Structure formats: C-alpha cells, structure tokens
Amino acid sequence: MAEKKYQKVAYYPGCALEGSGHAYNKSTKAVGKALGLELEEVDNWNCCGAMEVKNIDPKIQTYLSSRVMSIAANEMKHDVVMAPCNGCYHNLKKAEYDLAHDEGSRQVVDRLSSKAGHETYQAGQIETIHALDWIKDGIGEEELAKRVKNSLKGLKIANYYGCMYTRPRHIFPEKDQGPGSESTSKPHYMDDLLAAAGAENVDFALKTACCGGAHTLSDADTSTKLVANILRAAEEAGAEVIATECPTCHTGLEMHQVRAETNFGIKTNVKVMYFTQLLGVALGLSPKKVGVHENASDGRAALKARQIA
Amino acid sequence: MPIHEKNLIRPENLSTHDNLVIDGVDVSGDWSTFIKTRVVADYNENLQEEIGSLPGAEYIHRCWQCGSCTNSCTVNAIEPDFNPRHWIYLIRMGFESELVRDKDLIWKCVSCNKCTYACPRDVVPEGVMKATAHWLELKGYLDRTPSTEFDEEFANQVIRTGKIEDGRVMMGFFKRTGQPLMQPWLIAFVKKMFAGLPLGWMMKMGFATVIHPRTKGWGPAHAAIAEYAKEQEEKHIAAVRGSHPEAAFHTAD
Incomplete structure (x- = not known):
C-alpha cells in the first residue's frame, strides 16, 4: 500500500555508501528516481558508529546516531529518514529505543548535543526506515509490478538480510505485527519486491545468518567460514544470485567468496547483487546505470544468460 | 539443536580405572570414569560486579542459565568451545581462573545478536561477551585483541x-x-x-x-x-581494578 509520507524522505547514505558500497548508493538513487520517490540527503551527516564505536562506549554510538536524526528532524523538518545500510538503520533504531527507554542515554545525548552545539534529538521526532520499507511502503508491490519494463524472468534469487535488519527484535516495534508486517524470523520484504519484478525466490534457510561482518578483518577465518556456509547454502537452494540489502554484508560476501577460494580452496559461483541493482534493471535501467559492473562479484553474465540485460 | 557440553569436562579432571570394585560390585568398563571432586578456593567474589560495571554487561544478574544464547550462537556452531552460557555461569559464580582459560575465544563474538534475540531474560549476552573481552584486557590477562x-x-x-x-x-x-x-x-x-x-x-x-x-x-x-570517552575509560579502569590498581592487575602470560 503506497503511503505518501514515504515518498519524500530524508536520506542517510552513511560512510559505506560513499566508499565500498558506492554501487548501492548509485542504484538506490536511480531506483528512487525511476519510481518517483524523492530523497533529500541529510545535511552534513556523520557516521552512526557502525558496529565498532559501541564497543568503545555504547552511549557515544547513541549520540552519533541521534545527531543524524536531530538534523533530519529539527533542521530539515523531515518526518521520515531512510537508511539503506543495515548498520545505519539498526543504530538509528537502537538510539530511538534507548532514548525512549533509558534515562542514562538521554542524559549523555543531551550533554554531548549541547556541547556540540545542536538541538538534542528527542525520541519520537522522526521515523527511521530501511530502503526496503521505502519502496515497499512508498510504492508497494502492485504498483512496482506495473512499472516493470524488463522482467527478471524467473531469475533464481536467494534473499539475504543479515543480522542488523531484524535483531534484536525489541528495537523494531513495527515488525512482527501480523499479516503484511515484516517478520524478524523470516523477513520477506525483499522477496516480495523481487517477486513483483519477476524473480523466482528460492527457499533459502540462511536469510538472517551472520556473515561475520563485525570481524571481517579482525577474525577473517571465522568470517570466511560463515560466508562460505551462506554461499554454499544459496547454491544448494538453486540460486543464481544472492540479493543483498546491506553494504557490509555485500562486501563481506564478495570479499570472503574470494578468500574462501584463495585460502581454503572452496569455490562458489553464485553472484552477489544489491536488491536495488536488480530492481533497477527490472525497471528498465541499464546494468551500468545501477553499477552492476562495479561489483567484485560481476553479475552481468548471470543477467545475460537469462536475456534480462 | 541440542547443546553438547561434554567439552566442558577437562581431561585433567577425569579419573579412569581399569579395574574398579565399589562395595563389592565390579564397576569396571563404562562405569569406571569419574569426574574428580574438587574444592574451589580462589573465588573472586566481585567478578560479576566488575564485569557488570562495564557497558553491555549491566543485566548479567538476570541470567537463569537456560542456554538459549549458546544454542543460537553463530560462533558456537563452528567453534563448540565458544559457550556464552558457561561463561556467564563462571562470572556469576566468581570462577575467575576458569573464565581466564578461555581468554583467547571470548573476543571472537561476531555481534550477530542471535543470543540477545533469543534470551528470555533480556540479559543481552552479546553485550556481556564484549564487556568480558574488555575486562580481560583491563585486568591484563589478555593483550589487545585484533x-x-x-x-x-x-x-x-x-x-x-x-x-x-x-x-x-x-x-x-x-x-x-x-x-x-x-x-x-x-x-x-x-x-x-x-x-x-x-x-x-x-x-x-x-x-x-x-x-x-x-x-x-x-x-x-x-x-x-x-x-x-576519557571520563568513561577512567571509570571502567577504576571499577575493574578497584582503588589499588596495581593490586588487582595481572600481567598477560
């Protein structure tokens, strides 16, 4: 069901989308444009703290995320902020939860905000959504299906959501609310959108398994083992492509696909693509326009084999 | 999935006899392996308080040892000795030396939040893992981890x-x-x-x-x-090492 408030939102790309996740940024913007969904980038945003700053001090992370929400709500007067990165999305949601429930967090955020010279973010001022919500709630599958110019023609896709989009459940109060809402144990928003674009979603058990992203370099062997499991499970389920909705997961899968082969001799052929790249191609954009050639895992041949592009 | 925790019994605590007769009954064979009785004298009565004072471990006291964390754990599935339930037990019991034996494993938590999702008592085991790894470093048991x-x-x-x-x-x-x-x-x-x-x-x-x-x-x-950040760091060091930092400080071995 298309809702107007999701059609023009504040956009928080985050650090990864300016670096290794460049193709996700490019394809998200291109898909928004093709669908008539507007994005206004948060002015002068900062890093949300990712998975690292909380290990130094969780309340610094809460402050970092609150500053982004404060600018979007107080200075830009937005009601909704959209983050395509699971890490950013998770941290903004976590900050929202902590500021609504924990006095200690409120005090630290208030102290740091006034010293930094901006208005303190108050819980409830803005709604944080993921890029999946943005398309699902701003357009909806029915309308999306109508706009598909170039069907994905039954391309077999394993939808991979990772950890930060659904866990822990208490920071996502809108999920698990019955039919139509997103599920934290079996998420389906990406499946729904890609099915509307003509893809065939395979039955994939590791949708919310962990890729080891937090230790992708600091404990690389563990990450390689976890990623190899995900890649092999997707291949065994018959997938040609793994669709991603997080730059850390995406880069992790790509990097450790190479590392699994180089260091452990585990070879997999499944391709990794952002869901926005797949939707973009379905909406008639060229693979180049959505940066398919920029992925280390080059999906162009997989699309060609099905005569999609 | 069942939890296999036989790996918690250390080989040095097992006693096996070839021929064993107890009260006139021959218990040789499968029955001849025993876990040695022991008396633990080196408790750290403040262990839960020390680790619980670090961010992330604030709710460790809520744990009732159901094992949902270990059962759902990503790292446990590929490394069976990675056992959050067991470590939380050791911390709550004050078994410092036993906890320290696993110092090279605890930091490997990948923060997937499966434990925090599964925990029925909102212990936030993921936070406890991070706090415990931090504690091991602050106490000097562990060099800085990657x-x-x-x-x-x-x-x-x-x-x-x-x-x-x-x-x-x-x-x-x-x-x-x-x-x-x-x-x-x-x-x-x-x-x-x-x-x-x-x-x-x-x-x-x-x-x-x-x-x-x-x-x-x-x-x-x-x-x-x-x-x-500086204030917090000083607070953490004081909480872990107490008012006599040198007294409670061990050098990494």
Whole structure:
C-alpha cells in the first residue's frame, strides 16, 4: 500500500555508501528516481558508529546516531529518514529505543548535543526506515509490478538480510505485527519486491545468518567460514544470485567468496547483487546505470544468460 | 539443536580405572570414569560486579542459565568451545581462573545478536561477551585483541572527523596488527573490484584515503565526545581494578 509520507524522505547514505558500497548508493538513487520517490540527503551527516564505536562506549554510538536524526528532524523538518545500510538503520533504531527507554542515554545525548552545539534529538521526532520499507511502503508491490519494463524472468534469487535488519527484535516495534508486517524470523520484504519484478525466490534457510561482518578483518577465518556456509547454502537452494540489502554484508560476501577460494580452496559461483541493482534493471535501467559492473562479484553474465540485460 | 557440553569436562579432571570394585560390585568398563571432586578456593567474589560495571554487561544478574544464547550462537556452531552460557555461569559464580582459560575465544563474538534475540531474560549476552573481552584486557590477562585494534582504529576516525573511509580503516588496522597489506586473497579481491570500477571513482576513492572525508563543523562534537570517552575509560579502569590498581592487575602470560 503506497503511503505518501514515504515518498519524500530524508536520506542517510552513511560512510559505506560513499566508499565500498558506492554501487548501492548509485542504484538506490536511480531506483528512487525511476519510481518517483524523492530523497533529500541529510545535511552534513556523520557516521552512526557502525558496529565498532559501541564497543568503545555504547552511549557515544547513541549520540552519533541521534545527531543524524536531530538534523533530519529539527533542521530539515523531515518526518521520515531512510537508511539503506543495515548498520545505519539498526543504530538509528537502537538510539530511538534507548532514548525512549533509558534515562542514562538521554542524559549523555543531551550533554554531548549541547556541547556540540545542536538541538538534542528527542525520541519520537522522526521515523527511521530501511530502503526496503521505502519502496515497499512508498510504492508497494502492485504498483512496482506495473512499472516493470524488463522482467527478471524467473531469475533464481536467494534473499539475504543479515543480522542488523531484524535483531534484536525489541528495537523494531513495527515488525512482527501480523499479516503484511515484516517478520524478524523470516523477513520477506525483499522477496516480495523481487517477486513483483519477476524473480523466482528460492527457499533459502540462511536469510538472517551472520556473515561475520563485525570481524571481517579482525577474525577473517571465522568470517570466511560463515560466508562460505551462506554461499554454499544459496547454491544448494538453486540460486543464481544472492540479493543483498546491506553494504557490509555485500562486501563481506564478495570479499570472503574470494578468500574462501584463495585460502581454503572452496569455490562458489553464485553472484552477489544489491536488491536495488536488480530492481533497477527490472525497471528498465541499464546494468551500468545501477553499477552492476562495479561489483567484485560481476553479475552481468548471470543477467545475460537469462536475456534480462 | 541440542547443546553438547561434554567439552566442558577437562581431561585433567577425569579419573579412569581399569579395574574398579565399589562395595563389592565390579564397576569396571563404562562405569569406571569419574569426574574428580574438587574444592574451589580462589573465588573472586566481585567478578560479576566488575564485569557488570562495564557497558553491555549491566543485566548479567538476570541470567537463569537456560542456554538459549549458546544454542543460537553463530560462533558456537563452528567453534563448540565458544559457550556464552558457561561463561556467564563462571562470572556469576566468581570462577575467575576458569573464565581466564578461555581468554583467547571470548573476543571472537561476531555481534550477530542471535543470543540477545533469543534470551528470555533480556540479559543481552552479546553485550556481556564484549564487556568480558574488555575486562580481560583491563585486568591484563589478555593483550589487545585484533577486535579491539579494529574498534579503536574505527572509533578514533569517527570521533576525530565524524566519518570513516573504509580503505583508511583497513590500512590503519593492518598497520596496528603488523599485517602486510599485500595478502594474496586481498590482491585477488581488489583486482576483481577494480576490473569493473570506473577510473573516476577509483581516483575519488584513492583521494579519500589521503584527503580524509570530514563532517563540516565537527570540532565541538569531537571535543565533547573525546572528553566523555576519557571520563568513561577512567571509570571502567577504576571499577575493574578497584582503588589499588596495581593490586588487582595481572600481567598477560
């Protein structure tokens, strides 16, 4: 069901989308444009703290995320902020939860905000959504299906959501609310959108398994083992492509696909693509326009084999 | 999935007899292996308090040992000795020396939050793992782990400039941990990535590692966070080492 408030939102790309996740940024913007969904980038945003700053001090992370929400709500007067990165999305949601429930967090955020010279973010001022919500709630599958110019023609896709989009459940109060809402144990928003674009979603058990992203370099062997499991499970389920909705997961899968082969001799052929790249191609954009050639895992041949592009 | 915890019984605590007769009954064979009785005299009565004072472990006292954390754990599935339930038990019982035996494993938590999702008592086991790894370092049981080096490299960039640049974080991390940048798998990956990247973007990314991206007007935020971070660090050290830091400080072995 298309809702107007999701059609023009504040956009928080985050650090990864300016670096290794460049193709996700490019394809998200291109898909928004093709669908008539507007994005206004948060002015002068900062890093949300990712998975690292909380290990130094969780309340610094809460402050970092609150500053982004404060600018979007107080200075830009937005009601909704959209983050395509699971890490950013998770941290903004976590900050929202902590500021609504924990006095200690409120005090630290208030102290740091006034010293930094901006208005303190108050819980409830803005709604944080993921890029999946943005398309699902701003357009909806029915309308999306109508706009598909170039069907994905039954391309077999394993939808991979990772950890930060659904866990822990208490920071996502809108999920698990019955039919139509997103599920934290079996998420389906990406499946729904890609099915509307003509893809065939395979039955994939590791949708919310962990890729080891937090230790992708600091404990690389563990990450390689976890990623190899995900890649092999997707291949065994018959997938040609793994669709991603997080730059850390995406880069992790790509990097450790190479590392699994180089260091452990585990070879997999499944391709990794952002869901926005797949939707973009379905909406008639060229693979180049959505940066398919920029992925280390080059999906162009997989699309060609099905005569999609 | 059942939890297999036989690995918790250490070989040195098992006693096996070839021929054994107890009260006139022959119990040789399968029945002849016993776990040795022991008396634990070296409790740290403050262990739960010390670790519970670090951020993330505030709710450790809620644990009722159901094992949902270990059962759902990503790392446990590939490394059976990684056992959050057991470590929480040791901490709550004050078994410091037993906890320290697993010091090289505890930091390996990947923060997937499956435990926190599954926990019926909202213990936040993921936070307990991070706090315990931090405690091991603060107590001097453990040298700085690669995870800590990465977190610090990352956090320092964010606190100083408001943003990170992923290439710079990676190079900074390799430098801190003394790893070469030219690792065969990384070269293979970068080659694949560059094969499709437009030249203009490569130059922009290369430029970003030299000219660091920065949030405009970040100065006051930097000062505020740095001041707060320092206060917190001092608080944590005091909580773990008490008023006589040297007394409770062990050197890493």
